[in-house]
Amino acid sequence: MRSSKRTGSSKLVKKWNKEEILQQVILHGQISRADLSKETQLSRPCVSALVDEMIQEGLLHEVGMGDSRGGRKPILLEYNYQAYxxxxxxxxxxxxxxxxxxxxxxxxxxxxxxxxxxxxxxxxxxxxxxxxxxxxxxxxxxxxxxxxxxxxxxxxxxxxxxxxxxxxxxxxxxxxxxxxxxxxxxxxxxxxxxxxxxTLGEYVRGVGVGHSTVVYMYVGTGIGSGIILDGQFYRGSREAAGEIGFMMIGPANSRKDGASGVFETHYSAPGIACKAKGFLSDLQEGSSVIKELIRYAEKGHEEAVRLLDEVYLNWAYGIANIVSILNPELLILSGEMVHIDDKGVKRISDWLSEWVPVAPRLEKAALGEQAxxxxxxxxxxxxxxxxxxxxx
Structure with a gap:
């Protein structure tokens, strides 16, 4: 029984040592066996044996020679990001x-x-x-x-x-x-x-990097948001936090069958396109309704100007509601909102400054469809x- 116990303990220690080696390789990017021995405080023979096993397992690979410190140049190790x-x-x-x-x-x-x-x-x-x-x-x-x-x-x-x-x-x-x-x-x-x-994509790789309290607002076929507070996702008691498409923004009596919220019924991409169908009848599937509205408005089309003003104002209402409750340091505009021009972003920012005590910085999402x-x-x-x- 004691022999079996020692074997099990030995396997566990070996795994711990491998974990420490793997973490050090990832931390340093490239590192020699000798430096791994120093960082992990494991003997050089132990490190060499474990590294050889991890190379065979495909987790590590040798990537060339490092700088010499007076003796032979060390062989550098790197985590094999293509292993899986x-x-x-x-x-x-x-x-x-x-x-x-x-x-x-x-x-x-x-x-x-x-x-x-x-x-x-x-x-x-x-x-x-x-x-x-x-x-x-x-x-x-x-x-x-x-x-x-x-x-x-x-x-x-x-x-x-x-x-x-x-x-x-x-x-x-x-x-x-x-x-x-x-x-x-x-x-x-x-x-x-x-x-x-x-939201997670923009938080780890996009404009959300370096911020701890972020709201990501998305306008597409619906309207939704992702909420990160103090570096953690906030999901709510039933994981329905962020369903801002159900905000009571717009005429409430037009909501049908419970599938869409009032806000998204009127001011999602399909809702806006429906309002614009009188003069945007040729809008192609997959095209941005906001880009088309801006194009028409710049030509002086009065209906497009009025509708664009209406959309910006009601999007700003939604942002103000979010900001009043969550006080984010950054609010990311995404989906159709990335097509708002600089003048439109400034209008929304100015409204927020009038309406709420502390307005967040507004940034357009940077990752596009990849987010x-x-x-x-x-x-x-x-x-x-x-x-x-x-x-x-």
């Missing part, structure tokens, strides 16, 4: 956007598809499976090197239970969607609201830290 891959996917409106990435979050391949029936949840999952298969094939990645996939979904998602409690556009009302996708794809899945994924994918990939990186790869 992760995937991300975001559903927004009628579009599925997907990517595979290495362990640094760098994209290795992209895939985008217009969904023929975005309201059919089963077909959406099949589109997801087919897209992943195509991505792996085009990236020459074996499926067993994929750690997991982060999926951004429309509606109210419960990350803990893996369900979607409210998603009229797909029919996933209370469905155990995480388990369903995992069974179909055969790998771990992390789900979150699509706008939360976009949600970067967030989805990062959600998997958070769930599968590098040290967990030692268990594979």
């Amino acid at each position: 891959a992760i995937a991300g996917a975001v559903f927004e409106g009628s579009t599925l956007d997907m990517a595979v990435a290495d362990l640094k979050g760098r994209f290795l391949g992209r895939y985008q598809k217009r969904l023929s029936q975005p309201g059919n949840g089963e077909l959406v999952i099949e589109d997801l499976a087919q897209g992943l298969e195509r991505l792996l094939e085009e990236s020459s990645l074996p499926a067993d090197r994929l750690l997991g996939i982060g999926v951004g979904l429309p509606g109210v998602t419960q990350r803990g239970s893996g369900t979607v409690s409210f998603s009229p556009s797909t029919g996933w009302m209370g469905s155990p969607i995480q388990k369903t996708i995992e069974e179909r794809l055969g790998l771990p899945v992390i789900i979150d609201n699509d706008v939360n994924m976009m 949600g994918l970067i967030g989805a990939v990062h959600s998997v990186l958070e769930a599968f830290p590098s040290t967990r790869l030692l268990d594979r």
